[in-house]
Amino acid sequence: MKNEDEPKDKRLKPADAQKLTMAEVAKYVGVSAMTVSRAFRQDASVSEETRKRIMEAVDALGYVLDLSAGSLSSRRSGFIAALVPSINNSNFSDTARGMTDALENTGLQLLLGYTDYSAEKEEELIEAMLRRRPEGIILTGGSHTARARRMLVKAGIPVVETWELPEDPINQVVGFSNSEAMSLLVRTLAGQGYRKFGYIGGTTARDTRGSQRRSGFQKTVEELGLGPGRMISFGVPPITMEQGGQAIVSLLERWPDTEVVLCVSDLSAFGAIMECTRRGMKVPRDIAIAGFGDYEISSICHPRMTTINVDCYGIGRQAAARLLDTLHTGEATGDEITLIGYKVVLRESTDRNGAPTA
Amino acid sequence: MKNEDEPKDKRLKPADAQKLTMAEVAKYVGVSAMTVSRAFRQDASVSEETRKRIMEAVDALGYVLDLSAGSLSSRRSGFIAALVPSINNSNFSDTARGMTDALENTGLQLLLGYTDYSAEKEEELIEAMLRRRPEGIILTGGSHTARARRMLVKAGIPVVETWELPEDPINQVVGFSNSEAMSLLVRTLAGQGYRKFGYIGGTTARDTRGSQRRSGFQKTVEELGLGPGRMISFGVPPITMEQGGQAIVSLLERWPDTEVVLCVSDLSAFGAIMECTRRGMKVPRDIAIAGFGDYEISSICHPRMTTINVDCYGIGRQAAARLLDTLHTGEATGDEITLIGYKVVLRESTDRNGAPTA
DNA sequence: CGTCAGGATGATATCGATAACAATTTCAGG
DNA sequence: CCTGAAATTGTTATCGATATCATCCTGACG
Numbered sequence: 140m141k142n143e144d145e146p147k148d149k150r151l152k153p154a155d156a157q158k159l160t161m162a163e164v165a166k167y168v169g170v171s172a173m174t175v176s177r178a179f180r181q182d183a184s185v186s187e188e189t190r191k192r193i194m195e196a197v198d199a200l201g202y203v204l205d206l207s208a209g210s211l212s213s214r215r216s217g218f219i220a221a222l223v224p225s226i227n228n229s230n231f232s233d234t235a236r237g238m239t240d241a242l243e244n245t246g247l248q249l250l251l252g253y254t255d256y257s258a259e260k261e262e263e264l265i266e267a268m269l270r271r272r273p274e275g276i277i278l279t280g281g282s283h284t285a286r287a288r289r290m291l292v293k294a295g296i297p298v299v300e301t302w303e304l305p306e307d308p309i310n311q312v313v314g315f316s317n318s319e320a321m322s323l324l325v326r327t328l329a330g331q332g333y334r335k336f337g338y339i340g341g342t343t344a345r346d347t348r349g350s351q352r353r354s355g356f357q358k359t360v361e362e363l364g365l366g367p368g369r370m371i372s373f374g375v376p377p378i379t380m381e382q383g384g385q386a387i388v389s390l391l392e393r394w395p396d397t398e399v400v401l402c403v404s405d406l407s408a409f410g411a412i413m414e415c416t417r418r419g420m421k422v423p424r425d426i427a428i429a430g431f432g433d434y435e436i437s438s439i440c441h442p443r444m445t446t447i448n449v450d451c452y453g454i455g456r457q458a459a460a461r462l463l464d465t466l467h468t469g470e471a472t473g474d475e476i477t478l479i480g481y482k483v484v485l486r487e488s489t490d491r492n493g494a495p496t497a
Numbered sequence: 498m499k500n501e502d503e504p505k506d507k508r509l510k511p512a513d514a515q516k517l518t519m520a521e522v523a524k525y526v527g528v529s530a531m532t533v534s535r536a537f538r539q540d541a542s543v544s545e546e547t548r549k550r551i552m553e554a555v556d557a558l559g560y561v562l563d564l565s566a567g568s569l570s571s572r573r574s575g576f577i578a579a580l581v582p583s584i585n586n587s588n589f590s591d592t593a594r595g596m597t598d599a600l601e602n603t604g605l606q607l608l609l610g611y612t613d614y615s616a617e618k619e620e621e622l623i624e625a626m627l628r629r630r631p632e633g634i635i636l637t638g639g640s641h642t643a644r645a646r647r648m649l650v651k652a653g654i655p656v657v658e659t660w661e662l663p664e665d666p667i668n669q670v671v672g673f674s675n676s677e678a679m680s681l682l683v684r685t686l687a688g689q690g691y692r693k694f695g696y697i698g699g700t701t702a703r704d705t706r707g708s709q710r711r712s713g714f715q716k717t718v719e720e721l722g723l724g725p726g727r728m729i730s731f732g733v734p735p736i737t738m739e740q741g742g743q744a745i746v747s748l749l750e751r752w753p754d755t756e757v758v759l760c761v762s763d764l765s766a767f768g769a770i771m772e773c774t775r776r777g778m779k780v781p782r783d784i785a786i787a788g789f790g791d792y793e794i795s796s797i798c799h800p801r802m803t804t805i806n807v808d809c810y811g812i813g814r815q816a817a818a819r820l821l822d823t824l825h826t827g828e829a830t831g832d833e834i835t836l837i838g839y840k841v842v843l844r845e846s847t848d849r850n851g852a853p854t855a
Numbered sequence: 856c857g858t859c860a861g862g863a864t865g866a867t868a869t870c871g872a873t874a875a876c877a878a879t880t881t882c883a884g885g
Numbered sequence: 886c887c888t889g890a891a892a893t894t895g896t897t898a899t900c901g902a903t904a905t906c907a908t909c910c911t912g913a914c915g
Contacts, residue, residue: 160901171865176903184862201651206628207574208901210565211870226609227590235584248625251584251609253597267606270564293559380797413799436794439738441771518871529895534873542892566871569900 159202168196179204210272218248219462220268221277224256224346225377230432230451231279234301237455238277245463247274254279256346256376262287269294275462281305281312282347297465299458303348304476311465313458313477317348318355320447320481324401324429325359327483328445331491333399333427336360337369339378339386339411340403346376349403352431356401369394378403383410388418391426398427399489405430405437405446412440412488427489442487449481517560526554537562568630576606577820578626579635582614582704583735588790588809589637592659595813596635603821605632612637614704614734620645627652633820639663639670640705655823657816661706662834669823671816671835675706676713678805678839682759682787683717685841686803689849691757691785694718695727697736697744697769698761704734707761710789714759727752736761741768746776749784756785757847763788763795763804770798770846785847800845807839 165172170189177183178193185193196202210216221238223231239249252268254261262284268276269290275297281304283291291298291309298310303317325336340353353370360368371393373386383402387410391397402408408430412422422428422442430437433448457477523530528547535541536551543551554560568574579596581589597607610626612619620642626634627648633655639662641649649656649667656668663670683694698711711728718726729751731744741760745768749755760766766788770780780786780800788795791806815835 162901172901173866173903174864177864184864186863189863201647203624203648203652204628205630205901207565207568207630208870209903211569211872212901212903214870214903216565225590226584226593227587229585232583232585253593266561270562272563272565289559290561294561380793384797409794410797413797416799435738436767439742439768439771440798441774520871530871531873531896532894535894542894544893547893563871566900567873569902570871570873572873572900 159200160205161202164193164196164200164202167200168193176209216272216274217246218250218271218273219275219277219459220250220252220265220271220273222252222254222261222264222268223279224254226251226253228377229434230449233451234279234455234458237452237457238459239455241456241459241463247463249459258282258284258287258345262290265290274466275299277301277458277462280347281308297462299462301454301458303351308474308476310474311458311461311477312475313454313461313479315449315479315481316355317351318358320449321352321355321401321431322359323481324431324445324447324483325356326363327485328399328401328427328429328489329363329365331489333489334365335369335394335396335398336365337371337390337394337397337400338402339371339373339383339390339400339407341374341376341378342372343375346403349376352403369397373407376403378407380406380410380413383407384414385410387411387414387426387428399423400426400428402428402430405432405434405444408444408446408488409436409440412442412444422488423490429489433484437484437486442490445486445489446484447481448484450479454479517558518563519560522551522554522558522560525558526551534567574630574632575604576608576629576631577633577635577817578608578610578623578629578631580610580612580619580622580626581637582612584609584611586735587792588807591809592637592813592816595810595815596817597813599814599817599821605821607817616640616642616645616703620648623648632824633657635659635816635820638705639666655820657820659812659816661709666832666834668832669816669819669835670833671812671819671837673807673837673839674713675709676716678807679710679713679759679789680717681839682789682803682805682841683714684721685843686757686759686785686787686847687721687723689847691847692723693727693752693754693756694723695729695748695752695755695758696760697729697731697741697748697758697765699732699734699736700730701733704761707734710761727755731765734761736765738764738768738771741765742772743768745769745772745784745786757781758784758786760786760788763790763792763802766802766804766846767794767798770800770802780846781848787847791842795842796844800848803844803847804842805839806842808837812837 161175162172165175174185174189175193177185178190206217219242223235225231235251242249252264254264265287273296277299279302281300299313300308301313303314304312338353338356341349344350357368369390371386371390374382387400390400400411402411408428412428415422415426420426429445431447433446437444437446461477519533520530523533532543532547533551535543536548564575577600581593583589593609600607610622612622623645631654635657637660639658657671658666659671661672662674696711696714699707702708715726727748729744729748732740745758748758758769760769766786770786773780773784778784787803789805791804795802795804819835
């Protein structure tokens with residue numbers, strides 16, 4: 140081999156004056172790189188004195204740890220991947236917050252990806268995430284492309300599916316039955332005397348939770364002997380507020396005697412309520428409307444909206460907690476299903492007295 | 498080669514049968530690892546035939562590229578970090594979408610972090626992101642802790658600050674003046690004859706965009722000779738819908754003759770409108786209300802809301818585009834400021850005729 | 856005074872890909 | 886057929902940290 144006399148370095152990076160490495164910090168302090176590495180971890184054995192000197196040097200030099208190198212050698216990437224359908228949905232953001240909170244002080248970071256309610260996009264994201272070797276992955280829903288599923292299984296990391304109860308879970312599940320939740324809402328309202336039920340949802344099975352809610356609605360209405368529900372499908376999920384408004388107009392044109400309309404989410408329900416109000420109809424006097432999700436808007440809007448409250452934060456928190464369990468025990472104690480609670484929240488928009496609080 | 502009978506390893510990874518590397522794929526196909534590596538990139542020169550065979554093997558074996566190894570050696574992490582205050586805010590999610598779109602087909606992935614409107618949280622996130630060596634970073638706002646700023650400068654990667662016009666930019670800026678935008682709204686409404694202005698915002702400077710809007714309001718009201726504005730500060734940013742409702746009650750108790758109330762965001766404005774409606778006041782007949790941001794809710798709610806529309810998507814798209822420019826030219830062509838458009842959207846909630854469309 | 860446990864630190868191999876350059880093959884054109 | 890440029894493929898060193906094991910040191914205790 141060559142000695143390091145002559146060929147110092149011929150290729151010089153452009154304007155890259157600050158390729159500071161651990162070795163340089165080490166030299167600066169007068170210790171080995173290994174000791175610097177140890178100083179960055181709280182479990183490692185380094186004397187307090189040395190650590191202090193190292194950290195001062197780190198500060199002085201402005202050194203920032205390079206995890207991409209570290210994770211290669213330690214085989215721990217230090218992050219958990221989480222895929223949610225939408226960034227702009229307070230239900231999912233509550234879930235994300237739950238995950239972040241549960242991961243606090245674990246040394247694990249959460250990296251979020253957005254699937255836009257698309258299984259293809261989800262597959263792409265799963266691959267992109269797996270390439271960075273996450274230590275675990277949390278998914279929304281239980282429907283994935285075949286290839287996505289294969290990759291997930293092969294990856295050999297804990298997988299948690301959330302927000303649903305998949306028939307054939309990959310690993311762990313933290314969720315609830317969207318179908319039963321919607322069913323509960325139908326039964327509750329039927330118990331209040333409502334008989335003619337309408338439903339507003341999306342057109343495709345793309346939003347699997349939406350489909351489940353719809354089928355829960357349909358099944359229950361029939362079980363109660365209230366005939367087939369009046370369904371309006373409108374647009375590609377997620378349905379917007381505006382589409383909710385358009386949908387209720389169609390629905391009432393077609394079935395003017397509808398008494399109560401359930402919506403796949405609070406957002407479309409809000410659009411429906413506003414549109415009715417705009418057209419001079421009183422909610423709930425002329426038409427009762429309920430949503431799903433208990434978004435902030437539901438308790439603020441006028442009239443306040445009946446909906447299903449789901450423990451979104453709990454989903455995230457539990458999902459991350461189950462993931463951590465699996466990571467710590469080294470092996471899942473069996474692929475469990477963690478059920479998450481939900482409850483009907485009755486508010487003005489379905490009040491039988493028809494008189495919203497003044 | 499070795500059988501399972503011989504427990505060669507003392508430390509046994511749990512169920513870790515699949516530590517598939519590029520070298521194994523290469524062996525399987527009968528080429529070198531380098532060729533496999535090339536096959537994964539579209540620019541590299543590999544014969545179509547070889548690439549096909551390699552990709553079939555990748556598929557058959559279920560190999561997933563390991564970027565943590567690749568980025569160490571190539572010194573390219575393949576991602577851009579973006580920090581936003583909140584994931585549950587459609588303005589910022591539009592911005593994020595703009596960034597994602599602009600990065601499409603660039604081989605760069607977007608990693609989002611959310612700061613919760615806290616500079617300390619932002620600092621932590623910046624450090625966490627920098628440890629993974631992003632190729633660029635996009636921030637929301639121009640206020641950062643001193644240490645965060647130091648780290649950013651030292652990192653030697655392009656930095657884009659968005660949504661504001663910082664006095665002392667780190668590098669590039671894509672934003673607008675929140676102060677002037679609010680000022681424009683005040684002038685527009687004053688032009689319609691409004692004289693007694695109220696304002697609802699948060700209590701602290703934590704939300705810098707909020708503070709700028711407030712000062713724009715205050716300054717302009719005084720410039721127009723309309724006396725000091727009637728300000729109600731309520732809660733820690735971001736203000737919720739509910740706080741908007743509470744705030745307007747306080748404001749009207751204190752200054753019952755207020756004609757129009759501007760809010761730091763559409764969300765608080767919405768809460769205010771609903772609360773007024775609930776109390777039997779007509780908007781805008783009894784009180785006019787305007788927001789900021791043009792969220793979906795503003796065009797749906799009843800009455801529809803006057804607000805400022807900002808090109809949120811454009812902010813994201815431009816920010817990413819400027820970042821890519823800098824990456825490609827190798828050096829910024831000067832740290833530019835890219836101005837983003839905004840406009841006043843007049844709707845029913847400030848209609849001087851006072852008669853919301855039936 | 857010797858021994859040994861255990862903390863602190865260092866030396867070296869290594870994680871899995873890619874950069875850089877070398878070697879080989881292909882093929883057009885003289 | 887030969888030559889050289891371009892296309893394809895291989896070899897080796899390396900990216901920057903950490904796992905692992907070796908070494909050194911301190912002090913308690915017989």
